[in-house]
Amino acid sequence: MDAWLRFRKNRLALIGLALVLLLVLTATLAPWLALHDPTRQSLIEKRARPGAKYLLGADEFGRDILSRVIYGSRVALLVGVVSVLIALAGGLVLGTAAGFTGGWLDTVVMRVVEILLAFPYLLLALAIVAMLGPGVLNTTLAVGIWGVPAVTRMVRGSVLALRETEYVGAARALGAPAPAVLRRHVLPNVLPGLVVYATLFMANAILLEAALSFLGLGVQPPTASWGLMVSTGRDVLLVAPHVATVPGLAIMVAVLGFNLVGDGLRDALDPRLTTTR
Amino acid sequence: MIREHGHTLDIDLVTHRYGSVTAVADVSLAVRAGEIVALLGPSGCGKTTLLRVVAGFVRQSAGSVRIDGKPVDHLPANLRNVGIVFQSYALFPHMTVADNIAYGLQARGVQRAKVRQTVDQFLEVVRLTELRDRLPRQLSGGQQQRVAVARALAVEPTVLLLDEPFSALDKGLRLDMQIEIKRLQRQFGLTAILVTHDQDEAMSVADRIAVMNQGRVEQFDTPINVYDHPATLFVSGFIGTTNLLAGRALASSSVGTLVELDAGARLVVLGDRTFPAGAPVVLSARPEQLCLHAEPAAERWRVQRRLAVPLGPNTVHDLATREGVTLKLVEPRLGAPTEAAGEAWCGLRPDARPGLFSLPSPM
Amino acid sequence: MLTFVTRRLLLAVPVLLGVVFVVMLTIDLLPGDAVTLMLGEHATRDAVANLRAHLGLDKPFLVRYLDYVGQLLRGDLGRSFQQNRLVAAELSDAWPATIELTIAALLIAAVVGIVAGIASAVWPNSLFDGVARLFSLFGLSMPIFWTGLVFIVIFSLWLHWLPVGGTGSLTHLILPAVTLALPSVAMIARMTRSAVLDVLREDYVRTARAKGVGEVWVLGRHALRNAFIPILTLLGLQSGQLMGGAVLTETVFAWPGLGRLMVKAIFARDYVLLQGAVLVFALAFVVINLIVDLSYGLLDPRISRQG
Numbered sequence: 014m015d016a017w018l019r020f021r022k023n024r025l026a027l028i029g030l031a032l033v034l035l036l037v038l039t040a041t042l043a044p045w046l047a048l049h050d051p052t053r054q055s056l057i058e059k060r061a062r063p064g065a066k067y068l069l070g071a072d073e074f075g076r077d078i079l080s081r082v083i084y085g086s087r088v089a090l091l092v093g094v095v096s097v098l099i100a101l102a103g104g105l106v107l108g109t110a111a112g113f114t115g116g117w118l119d120t121v122v123m124r125v126v127e128i129l130l131a132f133p134y135l136l137l138a139l140a141i142v143a144m145l146g147p148g149v150l151n152t153t154l155a156v157g158i159w160g161v162p163a164v165t166r167m168v169r170g171s172v173l174a175l176r177e178t179e180y181v182g183a184a185r186a187l188g189a190p191a192p193a194v195l196r197r198h199v200l201p202n203v204l205p206g207l208v209v210y211a212t213l214f215m216a217n218a219i220l221l222e223a224a225l226s227f228l229g230l231g232v233q234p235p236t237a238s239w240g241l242m243v244s245t246g247r248d249v250l251l252v253a254p255h256v257a258t259v260p261g262l263a264i265m266v267a268v269l270g271f272n273l274v275g276d277g278l279r280d281a282l283d284p285r286l287t288t289t290r
Numbered sequence: 291m292i293r294e295h296g297h298t299l300d301i302d303l304v305t306h307r308y309g310s311v312t313a314v315a316d317v318s319l320a321v322r323a324g325e326i327v328a329l330l331g332p333s334g335c336g337k338t339t340l341l342r343v344v345a346g347f348v349r350q351s352a353g354s355v356r357i358d359g360k361p362v363d364h365l366p367a368n369l370r371n372v373g374i375v376f377q378s379y380a381l382f383p384h385m386t387v388a389d390n391i392a393y394g395l396q397a398r399g400v401q402r403a404k405v406r407q408t409v410d411q412f413l414e415v416v417r418l419t420e421l422r423d424r425l426p427r428q429l430s431g432g433q434q435q436r437v438a439v440a441r442a443l444a445v446e447p448t449v450l451l452l453d454e455p456f457s458a459l460d461k462g463l464r465l466d467m468q469i470e471i472k473r474l475q476r477q478f479g480l481t482a483i484l485v486t487h488d489q490d491e492a493m494s495v496a497d498r499i500a501v502m503n504q505g506r507v508e509q510f511d512t513p514i515n516v517y518d519h520p521a522t523l524f525v526s527g528f529i530g531t532t533n534l535l536a537g538r539a540l541a542s543s544s545v546g547t548l549v550e551l552d553a554g555a556r557l558v559v560l561g562d563r564t565f566p567a568g569a570p571v572v573l574s575a576r577p578e579q580l581c582l583h584a585e586p587a588a589e590r591w592r593v594q595r596r597l598a599v600p601l602g603p604n605t606v607h608d609l610a611t612r613e614g615v616t617l618k619l620v621e622p623r624l625g626a627p628t629e630a631a632g633e634a635w636c637g638l639r640p641d642a643r644p645g646l647f648s649l650p651s652p653m
Numbered sequence: 654m655l656t657f658v659t660r661r662l663l664l665a666v667p668v669l670l671g672v673v674f675v676v677m678l679t680i681d682l683l684p685g686d687a688v689t690l691m692l693g694e695h696a697t698r699d700a701v702a703n704l705r706a707h708l709g710l711d712k713p714f715l716v717r718y719l720d721y722v723g724q725l726l727r728g729d730l731g732r733s734f735q736q737n738r739l740v741a742a743e744l745s746d747a748w749p750a751t752i753e754l755t756i757a758a759l760l761i762a763a764v765v766g767i768v769a770g771i772a773s774a775v776w777p778n779s780l781f782d783g784v785a786r787l788f789s790l791f792g793l794s795m796p797i798f799w800t801g802l803v804f805i806v807i808f809s810l811w812l813h814w815l816p817v818g819g820t821g822s823l824t825h826l827i828l829p830a831v832t833l834a835l836p837s838v839a840m841i842a843r844m845t846r847s848a849v850l851d852v853l854r855e856d857y858v859r860t861a862r863a864k865g866v867g868e869v870w871v872l873g874r875h876a877l878r879n880a881f882i883p884i885l886t887l888l889g890l891q892s893g894q895l896m897g898g899a900v901l902t903e904t905v906f907a908w909p910g911l912g913r914l915m916v917k918a919i920f921a922r923d924y925v926l927l928q929g930a931v932l933v934f935a936l937a938f939v940v941i942n943l944i945v946d947l948s949y950g951l952l953d954p955r956i957s958r959q960g
Contacts, residue, residue, distance in 0.1 A: 264799060
């Protein structure tokens with residue numbers, strides 16, 4: 014596939030892919046990579062500087078930051094991947110139904126989507142997470158649900174455009190029933206755009222979870238979430254800045270990875286749309 | 291496999307509006323079984339919209355479409371059993387020629403053996419048997435079109451719809467394909483509708499032409515009648531070339547009308563249309579209906595000869611009336627070249643029946 | 654033209670009503686019963702019932718919704734639980750700070766972003782372009798709250814140039830505004846670059862160049878005017894980002910704005926205040942997008958003619 018070739022030639026995209034793989038590996042191999050128990054507190058070594066024992070230092074409870082960052086990657090990846098799946102599933106179903114069927118269903122769905130998208134992004138997520146309650150799973154669900162309106166709108170737009178093409182017209186005239194037309198002609202053309210969107214969504218999902226946890230409304234202690242670590246590190250910012258800043262770096266690296274991959278995919282799949290010309 | 295009979299198609303007072311724009315206005319057409327009708331008109335006249343209404347892609351605002359007398363308005367496109375060939379052919383790019391043709395049959399749940407048989411048959415019909423395993427992008431334009439036609443015919447449609455199918459082909463190929471489609475249509479006795487903006491195509495392919503303008507059908511008749519007896523000013527201007535001369539009707543009867551032309555002649559135009567005395571009219575005369583004379587007469591008007599261009603067996607004259615209206619006159623050359631200079635007198639040929647229309651009211 | 658404006662305004666009304674509906678519904682669905690929270694766990698059933706009736710919380714949702722809309726139209730946002738002050742008063746104390754922050758951030762983002770974007774488009778693939786694009790990528794990937802903390806560490810702790818938090822003078826505004834602006838600068842720079850590049854490629858620009866017209870003139874006259882619309886869209890969209898980001902930035906810098914107020918309301922379970930705060934944000938966003946929509950109409954005659 015020439016798209017893959019184009020992707021391969023894009024150095025930034027490959028770097029992004031490497032970062033994403035790093036994230037996946039870290040998350041999967043966390044128990045083996047972490048040198049210390051991420052929850053083990055040590056009152057003597059509170060706020061220890063990065064050094065021989067604690068490679069990235071210790072936090073305000075004496076826990077090894079590096080180990081916590083490594084375990085934090087699990088939360089980030091979990092939220093990133095699962096929330097995307099939720100958003101895609103919901104968005105595909107609603108968007109296709111609205112775009113293909115049209116009529117009142119389309120109107121209703123789009124009104125609701127419009128209203129939900131009228132909220133600034135953080136507020137909507139805050140509302141959902143506040144309703145569901147704190148915790149990793151709820152946060153994941155909240156981010157996923159938060160993503161459904163945007164995906165719905167995107168899918169609907171694609172489906173609407175494709176519905177009017179002559180391919181769909183020919184298929185319908187030849188007698189193909191709606192589900193078959195969707196399956197063979199519409200969805201395959203919606204998917205590439207969706208893949209790009211999904212990758213960039215994962216980047217935003219990680220940022221969003223970090224923000225929610227930072228505010229104290231997402232993942233709860235003692236689970237290691239990067240956002241939460243930054244938040245608690247604030248208390249000791251003036252004396253031990255590394256506690257708050259190191260986890261944030263991890264967030265940035267992960268998000269950067271997904272952004273690069275997403276950009277690369279977009280350029281590879283439709284060269285006309287490149288932003289990185 | 292030749293079918294015994296085709297299907298009739300009736301379009302009854304179909305109107306369709308897109309928001310505030312009326313694309314099709316009160317169109318009624320009765321298409322006979324086995325007939326091929328052309329919807330001819332400039333872009334924006336509503337012909338494509340009408341086709342889409344018949345196909346079932348668009349639900350019309352008002353009116354009804356009937357196949358064999360039974361209304362099909364409530365049926366979605368995939369249940370109407372119409373075959374459609376698009377301008378872009380819309381062949382499924384990732385499927386082979388054979389698979390494309392098989393598509394409709396498979397969609398209807400026909401058994402695999404029968405599908406194969408039918409596909410083979412239609413590959414024969416369009417003479418593409420050796421190319422059955424090619425992909426569309428590996429075919430030439432003409433071949434792609436033949437696949438599109440075979441695909442539409444394979445499901446034995448009640449009506450065949452063609453949306454400007456020849457415009458993507460170059461001239462030589464176009465004529466071949468037009469003949470081919472007509473041949474297939476005859477062979478299968480299919481009722482067909484062809485949408486086109488090319489009048490030559492409509493004239494040569496269609497049994498009857500519906501000339502459309504701004505959503506309405508201005509004339510629905512055989513090609514010869516549309517050319518020889520245009521019903522409206524628009525049709526006379528759209529089909530073939532014509533010369534327009536303004537004037538006034540002096541007296542009118544069921545046999546003809548006495549007209550005084552602004553160009554300075556008084557003549558009788560044969561025809562059964564009557565006009566109130568003094569009404570402004572337009573004479574629409576085709577280039578071959580005019581002739582040049584050296585001497586004046588009451589029914590001739592003065593023209594200035596500007597150019598005389600030989601075109602095949604004819605000479606095309608470029609003339610100007612005393613008011614500066616340009617006229618085109620065509621006459622057989624008969625060997626001797628004519629000098630194109632000076633004045634002459636222009637009149638109607640004795641057997642000519644030009645069109646006479648009321649001047650459209652100022653908008 | 655007037656029809657266009659009226660149509661847009663009318664279309665905005667159901668959205669606004671819908672927003673209020675969703676906010677109320679959400680607050681309703683939040684865990685914890687407002688009345689019990691106010692009176693404490695040991696309150697008697699009668700006391701609870703009384704207060705509930707007094708606050709009108711025993712009426713069905715739709716009735717409460719309509720009441721609330723009526724209230725809103727009169728400018729009455731209810732009373733905050735915590736301090737028993739009028740919500741409207743609390744909000745009006747807080748929102749100037751947020752507006753100050755958001756506008757500062759928007760200005761920075763727009764100016765820096767657009768200029769950088771244009772420069773990138775005019776000298777594509779140059780060193781500047783490369784650095785700018787890299788910067789954009791990082792800017793988009795950095796969580797705002799972290800960026801803020803890093804800035805505090807660098808500029809307050811290490812360099813002692815700027816204060817850590819709070820408000821009062823321009824120096825207090827700089828760090829929060831820049832922090833908030835960063836992701837938007839990145840986004841705007843990217844899109845501006847893309848939009849201007851698109852326009853520079855167009856046939857009519859090539860024609861103008863071929864006619865010998867100066868590069869700057871081409872840029873100003875054609876490129877910018879047509880790239881303006883996508884950039885305008887972006888600014889409208891970014892306002893949403895800025896509002897969300899304001900919540901985080903205000904928390905990090907202890908900036909006394911609506912965002913910080915909202916977060917405090919969440920933790921204090923002060924639902925009336927929360928409802929008011931969320932509503933203000935959401936409605937502001939709708940209004941901003943409406944303004945962007947209307948500006949399209951003014952700028953692009955084709956759109957206003959269609960209505």
